[in-house]
Amino acid sequence: MKDFIALLPKVELHLHIEGTLEPELMFALAKRNNIDIPFRTYEEVSAAYDFHNLQSFLDIYYQGANVLVNEQDFYDLTWAYLLRCKADNVLHTEIFFDPQTHTARGIAFDTVVNGIYRALVQGKQELGITSQLIMCFLRHLDEDDAFVMLNHALAHQDKIIGVGLDSAELGNPVEKFERVFQQARKHGFKSVAHAGEEGPASNISDALTVLQVDRVDHGVRCTEDKALLAQLIAQGTPLTVCPLSNTKLKVFEHMADHNIVKLLRQGVCVTINSDDPAYFGGYMTDNFNAVADVHPMEKAEIAQFTINAINASFISAQEKQRLLALTHSYLAQS
Numbered sequence: 001m002k003d004f005i006a007l008l009p010k011v012e013l014h015l016h017i018e019g020t021l022e023p024e025l026m027f028a029l030a031k032r033n034n035i036d037i038p039f040r041t042y043e044e045v046s047a048a049y050d051f052h053n054l055q056s057f058l059d060i061y062y063q064g065a066n067v068l069v070n071e072q073d074f075y076d077l078t079w080a081y082l083l084r085c086k087a088d089n090v091l092h093t094e095i096f097f098d099p100q101t102h103t104a105r106g107i108a109f110d111t112v113v114n115g116i117y118r119a120l121v122q123g124k125q126e127l128g129i130t131s132q133l134i135m136c137f138l139r140h141l142d143e144d145d146a147f148v149m150l151n152h153a154l155a156h157q158d159k160i161i162g163v164g165l166d167s168a169e170l171g172n173p174v175e176k177f178e179r180v181f182q183q184a185r186k187h188g189f190k191s192v193a194h195a196g197e198e199g200p201a202s203n204i205s206d207a208l209t210v211l212q213v214d215r216v217d218h219g220v221r222c223t224e225d226k227a228l229l230a231q232l233i234a235q236g237t238p239l240t241v242c243p244l245s246n247t248k249l250k251v252f253e254h255m256a257d258h259n260i261v262k263l264l265r266q267g268v269c270v271t272i273n274s275d276d277p278a279y280f281g282g283y284m285t286d287n288f289n290a291v292a293d294v295h296p297m298e299k300a301e302i303a304q305f306t307i308n309a310i311n312a313s314f315i316s317a318q319e320k321q322r323l324l325a326l327t328h329s330y331l332a333q334s
């Protein structure tokens, strides 16, 4: 099955670009920008990446992002991720970025977006990988700050397809962001939100009713509410699930406990994604393998994750047809 997974066409819908910062690039950028980081060796990094919940990860993740200063740094980060996509046969990717992590340190919004976007344009030209950008609001910050970001995003609407919501779920209900999401939707942005990762199933319902999101990021705790689960199936609401992230952050103790395959078989539109691959131990192919290793599946079931991701993506109907045809033909040949 490993060979089948390696060459399977893939679409990624849940990827934080700041979460692709590999230790090697972190060291190089720290040196280039003269930034102090608390690690000197790979051993120190891997010891620090021993997370017990979401917050213990977020503390390290925001600290790592401090090495990103200039446009070239954001370009280098994104280009390195696109090379991983190429290696994993990811044909299309929808990438989150967290501007507030950078503007709070005095980095201009334009520096962040322009650096990332330059790599994405090159990725399309040289690697044939298509992409979209989704700007996330940090849910531990306030509404005013989110509106400042939305105004920045409006000036870059040619580059940004949607808005999202990430960071600490517990203690930060979505109501704070109802108006900013409403405004974003009025301007034509798509919307997504992290919900039901660490927080209860009611956070998923709130993301759907209060924020009216097009997709739910994670959403794995939907099984705690049978009516919600039935609604997700009936409405075909996509969940962007991140298996290695979930076990690293102890949402599930072991991959064998993970509910993604059960959800797939129940007819939920679940997809496989890497979230913050530099921190969680793997990119797309690694995530597919981690699931398939302990949850035996037919090839058609594994390919269904890609089919779901294509259908759930923010690409044109024509582009969806092209990717679906590629995936079906790969499955038929193998």
Ligand SMILES: Nc1ncnc2[nH]cnc12
Pocket: 016, 019, 054, 061, 166, 167, 168, 169, 194, 197, 245, 275, 276
């Ligand atoms: N898994 C995750 N949950 C919430 N916020 C995040 N930011 C980066 N990764 C995240």
Ligand SMILES: [Zn+2]
Pocket: 014, 016, 166, 194, 217, 275
């Ligand atoms: Zn995430």
